[in-house]
Amino acid sequence: xxxxxxxxxxxxxxxxxxxxxxxxxxxxxxxxxxxxxxxxxxxxxxxxxxxxxxxxxxxxxxxxxxxxxxxxxxxxxxxxxxxxxxxxxxxxxxxxxxxxxxxxxxxxxxxxxxxxxxxxxxxxxxxxxxxxxxxxxxxxxxxxxxxxxxxxxxxxxxxxxxxxxxxxxxxxxxxxxxxxxxxxxxxxxxxxxxxxxxxxxxxxxxxxxxxxxxxxxxxxxxxxxxxxxxxxxxxxxxxxxxxxxxxxxxxxxxxxxxxxxxxxxxxxxxxxxxxxxxxxxxxxxxxxxxxxxxxxxxxxxxxxxxxxxxxxxxxxxxxxxxxxxxxxxxxxxxxxxxxxxxxxxxxxxxxxxxxxxxxxxxxxxxxxxxxxxxxxxxxxxxxxxxxxxxxxxxxxxxxxxxx
Ligand SMILES: [Zn+2]
Numbered sequence: 001x002x003x004x005x006x007x008x009x010x011x012x013x014x015x016x017x018x019x020x021x022x023x024x025x026x027x028x029x030x031x032x033x034x035x036x037x038x039x040x041x042x043x044x045x046x047x048x049x050x051x052x053x054x055x056x057x058x059x060x061x062x063x064x065x066x067x068x069x070x071x072x073x074x075x076x077x078x079x080x081x082x083x084x085x086x087x088x089x090x091x092x093x094x095x096x097x098x099x100x101x102x103x104x105x106x107x108x109x110x111x112x113x114x115x116x117x118x119x120x121x122x123x124x125x126x127x128x129x130x131x132x133x134x135x136x137x138x139x140x141x142x143x144x145x146x147x148x149x150x151x152x153x154x155x156x157x158x159x160x161x162x163x164x165x166x167x168x169x170x171x172x173x174x175x176x177x178x179x180x181x182x183x184x185x186x187x188x189x190x191x192x193x194x195x196x197x198x199x200x201x202x203x204x205x206x207x208x209x210x211x212x213x214x215x216x217x218x219x220x221x222x223x224x225x226x227x228x229x230x231x232x233x234x235x236x237x238x239x240x241x242x243x244x245x246x247x248x249x250x251x252x253x254x255x256x257x258x259x260x261x262x263x264x265x266x267x268x269x270x271x272x273x274x275x276x277x278x279x280x281x282x283x284x285x286x287x288x289x290x291x292x293x294x295x296x297x298x299x300x301x302x303x304x305x306x307x308x309x310x311x312x313x314x315x316x317x318x319x320x321x322x323x324x325x326x327x328x329x330x331x332x333x334x335x336x337x338x339x340x341x342x343x344x345x346x347x348x349x350x351x352x353x354x355x356x357x358x359x360x361x362x363x364x365x366x367x368x369x370x371x372x373x374x375x376x377x378x379x380x381x382x383x384x385x386x387x388x389x390x391x392x393x394x395x396x397x398x399x400x401x402x403x
Pocket of ligand 1: 101
C-alpha cells in the first residue's frame with residue numbers, strides 16, 4: 001500500500017455477452033479481437049465479478065484496494081454511507097437487443113436478498129433473482145444513434161397502437177378496463193400455446209417485411225420482427241414481443257442521456273452508450289431473453305404507470321465540464337471537453353473515475369502520466385489533478401454527487 005499516492009492508471013474488464021458487437025470496444029480499447037468474440041461491455045468499477053485494476057498499486061484489484069482502505073480511497077462520508085465504491089461505469093456495444101428488464105427499489109432489494117438467503121438459494125443459482133442487496137438506477141448516455149424501450153406508453157398512444165396493429169386488437173378491452181397492470185399480466189401469464197397462436201399471424205406478416213428491409217426503426221414492427229428472429233426457439237415465441245408494442249420506443253442521439261429508476265421496464269435495442277449505475281446486478285426479466293424469467297417476481301416490481309420519456313440534454317454550464325444530473329445518490333456522470341492546449345484543474349471529491357473517449361491528455365499530479373482514447377484513470381478522495389490536453393480531448397467522469 002503506497003502512502004500518499006492517490007491517482008492511478010486504471011484498466012477495466014471487457015465482458016463478453018452474446019448480444020455484444022465485435023468491433024467497437026476492440027477499436028476503442030485497442031484490444032485485438034481476432035476470433036470475433038462479442039465484446040459487449042467494458043466495466044470500470046469494483047464489482048467483485050469483474051473489478052478494474054490499478055497500475056502500480058498493491059493490491060491491484062480495485063475492490064480489494066477499496067476494502068482495505070475505505071476511508072482514504074472513498075473519503076469518510078462515502079465510506080460511511082455506502083461502504084464500497086457506490087457506482088459502476090460501463091461502455092456498452094449493443095448489437096442484438098437485450099432482455100426487457102426492471103430493477104427493484106433499494107428497500108425491496110434488501111428484503112428480497114435477505115429472503116433468498118434465508119431460503120438457502122445459492123448466489124450463483126440460475127433461478128436466483130437477487131444477487132445483492134442494492135438498487136440499480138441507471139443513466140445511459142448515447143455515443144451513437146441509440147434505440148431503447150423505456151416505460152409504458154402514455155394511455156392514448158398505447159390505445160392507438162393496440163387499435164392499429166390488428167393482431168393486438170384483442171387487448172384493447174383488457175387495457176381500457178384493467179389498465180397497465182391487467183394488460184401486462186394478461187400477456188405475461190398467458191399459457192405459451194396461446195402466446196404462439198396469437199403472435200404467429202403477426203410475425204408471419206412482419207418478418208417478410210423486415211427481411212425485405214421495408215420496415216423502419218421508428219416502427220415497433222421492425223424491433224418485434226428482429227426480436228422474433230433473435231429469440232424465438234423452435235416453435236416457442238418469446239412473449240416479450242408484446243412489450244415491444246407496449247413500451248415507448250425511444251431514439252437517443254449522441255450526447256443525449258436517459259435515466260431509468262426502480263420499477264421502470266426497459267430494454268436496450270441497438271447502439272453504443274456510456275452507462276453509469278449503482279453497484280448492483282439485480283435484474284428481473286420480462287422476455288427477449290433465453291435467461292430465467294420469474295413472472296410473479298417481475299410483476300411485484302414493475303410500476304404500472306405511463307412514462308413520458310425525458311431526454312436529458314447537455315446543459316450549457318460555463319467551463320469545460322457538463323454534468324448529467326439525476327436523482328440517484330450513488331453516482332454522477334460528467335463530460336469534460338478540452339481543446340488542444342487547454343488545462344483544467346480538478347479536486348477529487350470522494351472517488352472519481354475518468355475515461356478518455358477521444359484525444360490525449362496529460363494527467364499531472366506528483367507523478368504524471370498521459371492517457372489516450374480508451375484509457376482510464378482513477379483519483380481517490382482529495383486528489384488534486386490537472387488535465388492538460390495534447391489534442392482536442394473528450395473524457396467522461398464518474399463521481400459521487402455531493403450530499
Ligand atoms: Zn437495466
